[in-house]
Amino acid sequence: GAVVSQHPSRVICKSGTSVKIECRSLDFQATTMFWYRQFPKQSLMLMATSNEGSKATYEQGVEKDKFLINHASLTLSTLTVTSAHPEDSSFYICSARIPSGNTIYFGEGSWLTVV
Amino acid sequence: KNEVEQSPQNLTAQEGEFITINCSYSVGISALHWLQQHPGGGIVSLFMLSSGKKKHGRLIATINIQEKHSSLHITASHPRDSAVYICAVHGSSNTGKLIFGQGTTLQVKP
Helix, strand or coil, X not given: CCCEEEECCEEEECCCCCEEEEEEECCCCCCEEEEEEECCCCCEEEEEEEXXXXXXXXXXXXXXXXXXXXXXXXXXXXXXXXXXXXXHCEEEEEEEECCCCCCEEECCCEEEEEC | CCCXXXXXXXEEEECCCCEEEEEEECCCEEEEXXXXXXXXXXXXXXXXXXXXXXXXXXXXXXXXXXXXXXXXXXXXXXXXXXXXXXXXXXXXCCCCCXXXXXXEXXXXXX
């Protein structure tokens, strides 16, 4: 079964609204989670590193006020796309790292369509 | 030049063929991952390597740290192996961040 669960798998929202995507580690406590975005036929692009109990670290060029990340517990990180626009339509996927090493697990990903 | 380079970018094979995907990197690493992404988008970690060789079923992954090179081999390929295979490395700074190759799209025809 899934070790990292991501929800929703698909979401359609209207322009201007906000949408929240959840990433949960099911069998372990994840102090660090990562959020990626993927455009069609391109590789994963790291958006931000989500740290439990502290502010997320955003990659250069990623708007932190638009892509809000909250990591309030050791098993849950959320990505909220605020005031969504059609150009935000993309595939978003999270990963979580086992604290003791380099083992990583990916969520199932979320397809966001903004209409 | 990307820090992680994969080849080939696209690969078409006939069912049963032996397949090799290569990954070269230019940075110091603490570990290398081979990932599989199916058309639906989900990603599965196939292997994590820091040295030597690992085998799981029909999949074999090797890494040569001195040459900064890794290979993923698929024996007796099957149409269900059709997917994008991604090489990703953890840098030696241990931040947990991954540096991704551009991926190899594999299609195995029956």
